[in-house]
Amino acid sequence: MANDLVLDTAIRDWVLVPLSLVMVLIGVLRHFVSKLLRSTNTPDLKAVKEGQLVVRARYLRAAGNFIPAKAFKSRRSYYNNEENGLLHVPKSQAQNMQAQMFSDPNMAMDMMKKNLSMIIPQTLTFAWVNFFFSGFVAAKIPFPLTQRFRSMLQNGIDLSSVDVSYVSSRSWYFLNLFGLRGFFSLILGEENATDDTQKMMQMGGQMGGFGVDPSKTLTAEKDGLELIQHDWALPKLEQQAESVLRQILSR
Amino acid sequence: MLETTVDEGVGDVVEWLALLRKFKLRRSDKVTIHGCALLSDPSSRKKLGSEVWTVYEQVAIASMDCQCLDISNLCIERLLSKFSNSVRVGRLEGMLYEAKGQWQQAEKKYQNLLELQPADAFIHKRKVAIAKGQGNLSSAVEALKQYLDIFMADHEAWRELAEIYISLQKYNQAAFCYEELIMMDTSNANWHLNYAEVYYTIGGVESLRIAKKYYASAIKLSAGKNLRALYGICLCSAAINQAKGRNKDEESIDLQSLASSVILKEYKEKCPKKLALVTSVLEKQKP
Numbered sequence: 001m002a003n004d005l006v007l008d009t010a011i012r013d014w015v016l017v018p019l020s021l022v023m024v025l026i027g028v029l030r031h032f033v034s035k036l037l038r039s040t041n042t043p044d045l046k047a048v049k050e051g052q053l054v055v056r057a058r059y060l061r062a063a064g065n066f067i068p069a070k071a072f073k074s075r076r077s078y079y080n081n082e083e084n085g086l087l088h089v090p091k092s093q094a095q096n097m098q099a100q101m102f103s104d105p106n107m108a109m110d111m112m113k114k115n116l117s118m119i120i121p122q123t124l125t126f127a128w129v130n131f132f133f134s135g136f137v138a139a140k141i142p143f144p145l146t147q148r149f150r151s152m153l154q155n156g157i158d159l160s161s162v163d164v165s166y167v168s169s170r171s172w173y174f175l176n177l178f179g180l181r182g183f184f185s186l187i188l189g190e191e192n193a194t195d196d197t198q199k200m201m202q203m204g205g206q207m208g209g210f211g212v213d214p215s216k217t218l219t220a221e222k223d224g225l226e227l228i229q230h231d232w233a234l235p236k237l238e239q240q241a242e243s244v245l246r247q248i249l250s251r
Numbered sequence: 252m253l254e255t256t257v258d259e260g261v262g263d264v265v266e267w268l269a270l271l272r273k274f275k276l277r278r279s280d281k282v283t284i285h286g287c288a289l290l291s292d293p294s295s296r297k298k299l300g301s302e303v304w305t306v307y308e309q310v311a312i313a314s315m316d317c318q319c320l321d322i323s324n325l326c327i328e329r330l331l332s333k334f335s336n337s338v339r340v341g342r343l344e345g346m347l348y349e350a351k352g353q354w355q356q357a358e359k360k361y362q363n364l365l366e367l368q369p370a371d372a373f374i375h376k377r378k379v380a381i382a383k384g385q386g387n388l389s390s391a392v393e394a395l396k397q398y399l400d401i402f403m404a405d406h407e408a409w410r411e412l413a414e415i416y417i418s419l420q421k422y423n424q425a426a427f428c429y430e431e432l433i434m435m436d437t438s439n440a441n442w443h444l445n446y447a448e449v450y451y452t453i454g455g456v457e458s459l460r461i462a463k464k465y466y467a468s469a470i471k472l473s474a475g476k477n478l479r480a481l482y483g484i485c486l487c488s489a490a491i492n493q494a495k496g497r498n499k500d501e502e503s504i505d506l507q508s509l510a511s512s513v514i515l516k517e518y519k520e521k522c523p524k525k526l527a528l529v530t531s532v533l534e535k536q537k538p
Contacts, residue, residue, distance in 0.1 A: 045369045048401060055404040056431075063434040066468075068461060071430050237468035238506065241475075245509040248475045249516065 005166065007140065015169055016138045019129065023176040024183070026121055031188050037113045050218065053086055057221045065233040072230045080222050087222040089215040126173070133169035141165045264289050265299060268306055279316035286310035287322060304330060311343050315350045323347055338368050345377060354381055372402055379411070388415055406435045413445070422453045440472035444480050451487060456494050463487040467506060475513060484510040489536035511536075 057079055064072045079087045134156050145153070145164045154162065156170040167175070264285045271278060286306060289295050296303055311326035327347060330340045341364045348357035358381055361374050368374070375398040382391035395412045402408065413428035429446040436442065447465035450458045466483040473480065488507035511533045518526045 045401065048370045049403075052402050052404045059404070059431075059434045063437045066433050066437050067430045071427070234464040234468055237471050238464055241467035241471040242506055242509060244471055244475050245506070245513050248513050249509065 005137070005140075005162070007137065011136060011138060015133055015136050016172065019133065019138070019169065019172055020176055022125070023173070023180060026125055027180060027184050028188065030121055031184070034113075054217055054221055057087060057225060061221070061224050061228055064228065065231050068234075069230050069232055076225055080225055085222075087218045087225070089218050122177075129170060129173045133173075136169040137162070137166045138169040138172045139167045141167060265295075265302070265306075268309060269302075272305070272309060277313075277316070279313040282309060282313035283317050283319055283322065286313060290326075304333060308339070308343065312346070315346055318350070320347065320350055323350070338364050338371065338374075342373060342377065345374075349377070349381060349384060354385055357381055370401075372398075372405070375402070376408070379408075383415075388419055391415055392419070404435070406432055409435075417449070422449050425449050426453070438472055440469045440477060440480070443469040443472060444477065444483070447480070447483055447487075451483065451490075454490075456491060459487050459491050459494070463491065463506075470510070478514065478517060481510045481514050485514070485533060485536055507536075 060072075060075055060079070064075075067075075077085070079085050082088060137157065141153075143165065147164060149164050150160075152174075153164060153171045154166065154168045155174065157168045268282065268286065268289075270276075271282065286309060289299075290303070290306065290310060299306060307326045307330050311323040311330070314320070314322040314326070323343075324347065327340065327343050330337075330343065334340050341360060345357045345360040345364070348354075348360060358378070361378055361381075364374050365371065375394075379391055379394040379398060382388075382394050392412065392415055395408060395415070399405070399408055399412065409428050409431045413425045413432065416422070416425035416428060426446060426449045429442055429449060432439075432442040433446060443465045447462040447469060450462035450465065463484060466480050466487060469477060469480040470484065475481070485507055514529065514533065515526070518529050
């Protein structure tokens with residue numbers, strides 16, 4: 001019965017094609033707008049210093065055995081000194097940091113911008129599609145599907161008698177929304193701003209960044225340094241050098 | 252490959268310049284020549300699109316290396332007209348002052364830029380370069396220290412500091428820098444070798460022992476190929492024996508004899524003419 005449903009060519013010309021076209025154009029527009037809004041972030045001097053400090057302390061922990069015991073000890077006390085060691089974070093300061101991070105207006109502003117460029121166009125287009133094109137059967141896919149696909153392909157049409165292979169206009173919008181990502185990366189280059197999933201991931205990462213506070217990594221590194229034993233590796237290397245030389249001579 | 256075709260005037264200059272940038276090579280003379288030819292031609296400039304600004308920067312730096320200051324002046328002016336208050340162009344201006352020897356102006360320029368972007372490693376490094384360019388090593392040390400206080404995981408800066416300390420004959424400080432370098436890259440024989448040399452220069456039995464150990468590890472890491480380390484072992488052992496005088500020697504002198512025979516073997520294979528000379532030198536150090 002459903003097979004003799006005939007779609008008007010005007011639907012193709014005035015719903016299917018314009019919808020896809022508008023989706024593409026909005027994607028391109030968003031790419032350029034977000035490029036415009038992207039602020040250049042100047043790294044914070046203190047953050048840079050802390051990052052580098054952790055790296056250097058990690059080197060000491062990993063390769064401390066390669067320097068003489070005296071040098072190792074003096075470095076450790078330089079890092080871990082209770083009064084003014086580099087890795088030592090005073091207690092009052094540790095609590096402050098968290099509050100400081102949240103009150104940093106730059107960070108919040110950045111997130112806002114990213115959010116806005118993502119959410120606003122999506123709600124607008126959805127409202128637009130809903131207003132003008134609700135209830136159309138816009139296309140037919142050339143193969144049969146099971147009933148389960150009904151909610152995916154016929155969003156907005158509450159007729160159970162229509163065959164599942166017909167696609168409603170609102171579903172076509174959703175298919176475009178998620179399906180055009182590959183197309184965008186083709187025309188706008190790999191790192192385009194339209195990629196929503198990536199943005200979500202970034203957001204998650206940033207949230208994580210909020211939670212971790214730098215004083216914790218410093219303290220963890222300090223404890224790690226405190227624990228390791230210095231065992232000078234050089235005497236062992238001397239013997240190995242001997243065997244290397246012997247090998248050369250015996251060749 | 253590409254470079255030779257570029258030299259003959261048929262290769263793709265743009266591609267070659269991009270390659271140089273990618274691998275951070277510095278063929279200043281050729282970059283100046285070909286880059287200028289490229290930039291003075293309006294049609295090829297148009298073809299470059301927005302890449303033209305990067306090429307301007309590249310040519311500006313290259314021509315400074317060659318002391319073609321009017322070329323770099325021109326490039327920087329073009330860049331300034333496009334990006335009037337960019338830090339990156341500001342760096343170039345500072346470098347131009349440096350190249351002209353106007354140290355004070357360069358210093359002032361960098362100071363201003365640092366206020367805009369305090370975490371720019373490049374500008375900090377330029378300040379070190381200013382001090383070094385004036386031949387003022389101790390102020391170069393100060394600037395480097397300031398830099399390393401922030402960017403303390405930068406091994407190139409540590410190396411620079413070590414070399415400056417050596418030329419100032421501050422060996423203990425240099426040793427500290429080499430320790431830092433050894434920790435950052437434990438398998439690099441050069442750092443071990445340099446560290447050993449610093450300790451050998453400091454002198455005294457304890458230092459000599461340390462030096463010997465690091466010479467040995469340099470030998471191990473270079474698989475016995477480093478002649479300098481082999482000689483070092485011989486010299487160290489000889490010096491230790493001398494310092495101790497008669498009451499030797501719980502330490503093995505194995506390493507010394509092994510090292511000297513490896514040296515002799517090397518010379519026999521590669522430079523038989525000097526064998527006699529080397530033999531006599533090594534003989535003298537034998538206990």
